[in-house]
Amino acid sequence: MKANFIQKVTNWGNFPVVEKEMRSDDSLNKIKEFVRNHNEIIARGNGRCYGDASLSEHIFSTKRLNKFISFDRLNGIIECESGVLLSEVLEVVVTQGYFLYVTPGTKFISIGGAIASDVHGKNHHAEGCFSEYVLEFSLLNEHGEIVICSRTENSDKFWATIGGMGLTGIILSAKFKLKNIETAYIRQESIKAENLDEIFRLFEESESWTYSVAWIDCLQTGKNIGRSILMRGEHAFRHQLPDNLQDNPLRLKPKFSPTVPFYFPNFVLNNFTVKLFNTLYFKKQRSKEVKNYIDYETFFYPLDAINEWNKIYGKRGFIQYQMVIPKEKGKEGMKQILETIAKSGNGSFLAVLKLFGKNNPEAYNSFPFEGYTLALDFKVNRNLKTLVHQLDEIVEEFGGRIYLTKDAMSKSSLTNYLQNVQNPKFVSHQHKRIINNI
Numbered sequence: 554m555k556a557n558f559i560q561k562v563t564n565w566g567n568f569p570v571v572e573k574e575m576r577s578d579d580s581l582n583k584i585k586e587f588v589r590n591h592n593e594i595i596a597r598g599n600g601r602c603y604g605d606a607s608l609s610e611h612i613f614s615t616k617r618l619n620k621f622i623s624f625d626r627l628n629g630i631i632e633c634e635s636g637v638l639l640s641e642v643l644e645v646v647v648t649q650g651y652f653l654y655v656t657p658g659t660k661f662i663s664i665g666g667a668i669a670s671d672v673h674g675k676n677h678h679a680e681g682c683f684s685e686y687v688l689e690f691s692l693l694n695e696h697g698e699i700v701i702c703s704r705t706e707n708s709d710k711f712w713a714t715i716g717g718m719g720l721t722g723i724i725l726s727a728k729f730k731l732k733n734i735e736t737a738y739i740r741q742e743s744i745k746a747e748n749l750d751e752i753f754r755l756f757e758e759s760e761s762w763t764y765s766v767a768w769i770d771c772l773q774t775g776k777n778i779g780r781s782i783l784m785r786g787e788h789a790f791r792h793q794l795p796d797n798l799q800d801n802p803l804r805l806k807p808k809f810s811p812t813v814p815f816y817f818p819n820f821v822l823n824n825f826t827v828k829l830f831n832t833l834y835f836k837k838q839r840s841k842e843v844k845n846y847i848d849y850e851t852f853f854y855p856l857d858a859i860n861e862w863n864k865i866y867g868k869r870g871f872i873q874y875q876m877v878i879p880k881e882k883g884k885e886g887m888k889q890i891l892e893t894i895a896k897s898g899n900g901s902f903l904a905v906l907k908l909f910g911k912n913n914p915e916a917y918n919s920f921p922f923e924g925y926t927l928a929l930d931f932k933v934n935r936n937l938k939t940l941v942h943q944l945d946e947i948v949e950e951f952g953g954r955i956y957l958t959k960d961a962m963s964k965s966s967l968t969n970y971l972q973n974v975q976n977p978k979f980v981s982h983q984h985k986r987i988i989n990n991i
């Protein structure tokens with residue numbers, strides 16, 4: 554009997570949902586055969602992009618490409634297959650005194666996904682994107698051939714694939730550098746900002762910190778617009794840690810992670826509950842400034858503490874909208890964006906503001922450039938597309954762009970910055986949507 558690989562597939566936003574062929578394999582010959590025999594293929598890592606970037610007619614899941622290849626403990630260089638998750642890398646390397654140079658706000662993404670979206674973290678202004686630390690990767694190209702790509706070998710493919718959203722082929726494995734750490738803890742300062750002026754001033758004052766990020770209450774208006782909490786941090790040295798953390802500073806105690814058991818009914822998240830959450834969150838921190846030591850999981854991955862939290866948005870799903878606006882126009886652009894959101898009544902439960910540093914011109918498909926970036930979650934409803942297009946217009950007016958890995962419905966003019974990726978073999982639903990201006 555012929556196996557049926559057609560199944561329902563969706564990414565983290567649960568929007569859109571498609572019914573397509575999805576295969577996974579760890580045999581190189583079978584993967585090559587799959588590529589040679591199909592058109593309109595896209596690689597899928599762990600589906601943590603929010604929209605339709607890793608959906609297509611034929612999806613190749615890298616879940617079975619999950620092996621470590623080598624770990625040079627002396628020089629902090631690791632090589633693994635592309636389906637290995639950042640969480641799995643951290644399990645191996647943290648106790649050895651290493652950390653990822655760049656990590657997004659979830660550790661449940663694959664190495665292939667990290668390269669294809671060229672992910673950034675809270676340290677872009679200081680340490681750039683994930684690609685800065687990638688030494689080489691192997692790519693299965695549109696002819697079904699494996700090519701090694703690095704800054705010196707097949708460098709055109711190397712740079713096209715970085716941030717190339719899977720459109721240049723399937724990354725099979727990668728080798729990248731790690732950062733030395735003395736402890737698994739972060740020295741953190743959290744500072745409350747009453748409005749946009751204050752949060753922008755705090756970001757600029759914090760440029761010498763390696764990590765900075767702000768949670769922002771996007772439903773405030775008037776003099777409170779931009780009310781937020783800035784979190785900045787540094788990897789803690791052992792001698793800085795309080796006595797109770799000194800004994801085993803590279804090992805964290807296992808934690809219990811609850812799971813959201815079912816999709817929340819549609820009415821649970823509404824403007825009122827989002828406003829209430831935002832007010833409680835802002836007031837939870839009583840003093841203006843708090844200094845403490847927290848473990849890296851709490852600092853980098855607060856959302857990973859609750860499994861399947863995406864279900865709180867209900868069965869219709871949600872989108873994430875992330876844009877970047879040039880630095881000098883950042884405050885004015887963000888003000889207009891926040892005013893438009895508050896007026897629309899589409900509250901964003903999670904809104905995160907970050908500062909990007911200068912981009913690497915060689916990594917021309919990467920999303921970040923010097924400026925402010927805001928990421929917002931919106932529950933899918935009938936009015937959402939109208940809001941997204943209103944926001945798109947503001948982003949366009951201010952010379953910004955949209956992050957492809959979060960996008961599900963933006964205007965194509967803001968997402969078409971990808972170059973040198975066009976071929977009939979590797980095509981995603983997102984790319985088709987962009988090309989056809991849907």
Ligand SMILES: Cc1cc2nc3c(=O)[nH]c(=O)nc-3n(C[C@H](O)[C@H](O)[C@H](O)COP(=O)(O)OP(=O)(O)OC[C@H]3O[C@@H](n4cnc5c(N)ncnc54)[C@H](O)[C@@H]3O)c2cc1C
Pocket residue numbers: 564565595596597598599600601602603606607615635636656657658659661662663664665666667669670671672673674717718719720722723724725856958959981
């Ligand atoms: C809670 C949360 C927080 C996040 N925070 C951040 C953040 O701070 N910064 C940030 O940059 N991103 C962030 N993201 C987005 C996430 O890091 C990216 O979407 C990442 O690419 C997802 O990787 P994945 O393995 O799940 O890949 P998928 O979601 O499956 O795919 C993402 C893209 O990578 C391509 N791809 C995946 N594997 C391969 C491969 N082996 N070969 C070729 N192409 C491949 C796909 O085709 C697709 O275009 C966040 C996501 C979530 C859910």
